[in-house]
Amino acid sequence: MVSARLVEAPTPFHQFQVGFNIIIDLITPGTRVLDLGCGSGTLLQRLRDEKDVEGCGVELDQEKVVRCIERGIRVISLDLDEGLEGFPDLSYEYVILSRTLQQLMFPERLVREMLRVGSKSIIAFPNYGHWKLTLRHLATGRTPTSSTYPHPWYNTPDIHRLTIKDFRGFVSQIGGKIEKEIFIVDNASRHRLLWPNRRAEWGCCQISAV
Amino acid sequence: MDMPTTPLETEVESQQDPGPVRAQYADFDGITLESGVFLGPLTVAYETYGTLSPNRDNAVMVLHALSGDAHAAGIDEQGRVGWWDGMIGPGKGIDTDRYFVICSNCLGGCKGTTGPPSTNPATGRPYGRSFPIITIADMVDVQAMLVEHLGIRQLHNVIGGSMGGMQALDWAVRYPDRIKSAVLIATTARLSPQGIAFNWVGRNAIYCDSARGSSSEHDQAQPKTARGLAVARMIGHITYLSEETMEAKFGRKLALRDLNGYRYSLGENGKTEGEFEIESYLEYQGTAFMRRFDEDSYIIITKAIDHFDLESIYGDLTRAMENIAAKMLILSFSSDWLYPKTMSLTIMRALQAVKKDVSFVSLDFPYGHDSFLVKDAMPVLGRIIRGFLNGVSATR
Structure with missing residues (x-):
């Protein structure tokens, strides 16, 4: 029984705690934070409680938006593929895009918008360059799945598959600068990592406009 | 025409049947309308539900749409159920166990507040079509007079749909220190030519x-x-x-x-x-x-709706939004073609441009503009409004 509805995040929440921790560590207390694809507001709630941030979420799914409001989280119903029209330039200290980049129809357009709206942007994405995925691809000749890309190609919200190297090239191509890179390996954060493109399950980068 | 106060303030248990709700009336000398015309004397019909807290800080003002009246909740003496009874009451979206809810008939209405059917003191006959032109701002000014009359310095929230949403927006713009938050439902800063x-x-x-x-x-x-x-x-x-x-x-x-x-x-x-x-x-x-x-x-009233245009008054919608201090929530319905989502987005973007605290929820109800009055929409709407009202008390 294949469901056409794709509402679940690719990684269950508890598995991404480490990702949230990385993002929370990156954020200066008391700042303004915009969380794109905020889900039901889990990260924003933690940022409010732990870092006293003035947060705002953007989310398309109605039920998740309602849950944000119920939690007292500021939220805006918006399709990220429509861009961030109306958000003034540099109106947030941080713009977060966590586990959503690979699901956008037009990632370039949104990341450019993030660089416009935020002083700094934090993007967390699953690394398709991981050696296990590559090996499985080579061995089977098929598009592999993993804990980071859990859905089969024919029914997935993850419509792009990108590597750490892809992301680095993309950021410099759109005139951005990577300020910090943190990786997740075996559910642990790593600030330094040899061969991250092959070993990291997730990349979490803080970028800014040059 | 002062009616005896309802037993609401002595009410102990909300579970007990409070009996039929009764309209109350407040009398004023009059009001100088936006047009410069003085209209008086002035009577405002209103109902209240719940109990005003000792600090007088739990009042929510509900603003009705074109055809509504002060009877928003409960059952009146004629057995009529209030127009937003699904939203207002104990444990409902606007919880009367927590909030003191006020709903008044708007200026120009025909349900107890001074309007065309009221007697013109100059002629001794109903105003009828000689009733002066009124604006949404005039309606809001009258509501503000009532709030002051009730001894409430600041409202916890103003909430309204359609024309009521216009009023809620006008409250936020012109009475920034008198409200803590506002909920705008299926509304606009200016009606479309189609409307x-x-x-x-x-x-x-x-x-x-x-x-x-x-x-x-x-x-x-x-x-x-x-x-x-x-x-x-x-x-x-x-x-x-x-x-x-x-x-x-x-x-x-x-x-x-x-x-x-x-x-x-x-x-x-x-x-x-x-x-x-x-x-x-x-x-x-x-x-x-x-x-x-x-x-x-x-x-x-339809003329007042047609002429409401914050953009033309302030030259620019963002300028109108600059003074707003209230936490704002804007709700729009995807099936509403009379006050479409783009109109709500326009308000939201203007608020964002001046970095105001605004939330925006687009809801996929199929019921059109009237979605906020439809029973099937109440569970979701109730959750949103309850959550938002609770969040207003919290910091940020």
């Missing part, structure tokens, strides 16, 4: 009513039988519903059938009764409205 056109056709139906002249010159003894108002209401109702709802609710079903179940009156030219169910529904709504509403109120 104005529908209102104009509605008013024309009333004007064209050959049976009556201007009601100010009219013999009061004659009962109101004006069909124009009924037609205006039918036009309005079409715009409040979505095509999807009409299809689901009525389809092409026929209302009239003879004893054998055959279609009745088909093709009979000159017959005025509706044949389809949608027709008899509109007929019913129009006739009921004609009996309960005043045509001159309809004219004066």
Whole structure:
């Protein structure tokens, strides 16, 4: 029984705690934070409680938006593929895009918008360059799945598959600068990592406009 | 016309049946309208639900739409259920165990607040069409007078849909220190030309009513039988519903059938009764409205709606938003084609441009503009509004 509805995040929440921790560590207390694809507001709630941030979420799914409001989280119903029209330039200290980049129809357009709206942007994405995925691809000749890309190609919200190297090239191509890179390996954060493109399950980068 | 205060303040348990709700009345010397005209004396009809806290900081003002009145919740002495009873009450979206809820009939209305059916002290007869032109801002000023009269310095929240949403927005813009938060539902900072056109056709139906002249010159003894108002209401109702709802609710079903179940009156030219169910529904709504509403109120209120335009007053919508201090929540319905989502987005973006605390929720209800009054929408709407009102008390 294949469901056409794709509402679940690719990684269950508890598995991404480490990702949230990385993002929370990156954020200066008391700042303004915009969380794109905020889900039901889990990260924003933690940022409010732990870092006293003035947060705002953007989310398309109605039920998740309602849950944000119920939690007292500021939220805006918006399709990220429509861009961030109306958000003034540099109106947030941080713009977060966590586990959503690979699901956008037009990632370039949104990341450019993030660089416009935020002083700094934090993007967390699953690394398709991981050696296990590559090996499985080579061995089977098929598009592999993993804990980071859990859905089969024919029914997935993850419509792009990108590597750490892809992301680095993309950021410099759109005139951005990577300020910090943190990786997740075996559910642990790593600030330094040899061969991250092959070993990291997730990349979490803080970028800014040059 | 001061009525005795309702037993609400002595009420102990909300579970107990508080009995029928009663309208209360506040009298004022008058008000200088935006047009410069002085209107007085002034009576405001209102109802309250719940209990005002000792700090007087738990008041929520509910603002009705075009055809609404002060009777928002509970059952009145005539047995009528309030127009937003699904939202207001113990444990509901606007929880009367927590909040003191006020709803007043708007200025220009016909349900107890001074309006065209009220007696003009200068002539001793109803104002009728001689009632001065009023604006949304005038309605809000009268509401602010009532709030002050009730000894409330700052409202926890103002909330309204459609015209009520216009008022909530106007409250936020012009009374920034008198409200902590505002909920704007299916509304706009300026009505579209399409909306104005529908209102104009509605008013024309009333004007064209050959049976009556201007009601100010009219013999009061004659009962109101004006069909124009009924037609205006039918036009309005079409715009409040979505095509999807009409299809689901009525389809092409026929209302009239003879004893054998055959279609009745088909093709009979000159017959005025509706044949389809949608027709008899509109007929019913129009006739009921004609009996309960005043045509001159309809004219004066729709004109106020048409002329509401924050952009033209402030030159730029963002400039209008600059003074806003309230936490704002904007709700829009995807099936609302009269006050479409783009209008709510315009308000939201203007607020964002000046970095205001605004949330925006787009809801996929199929019921059109009237979604905020539809029973099936109440569970979700209630969760949103309850959550938002609770969040207002919290920091940030």
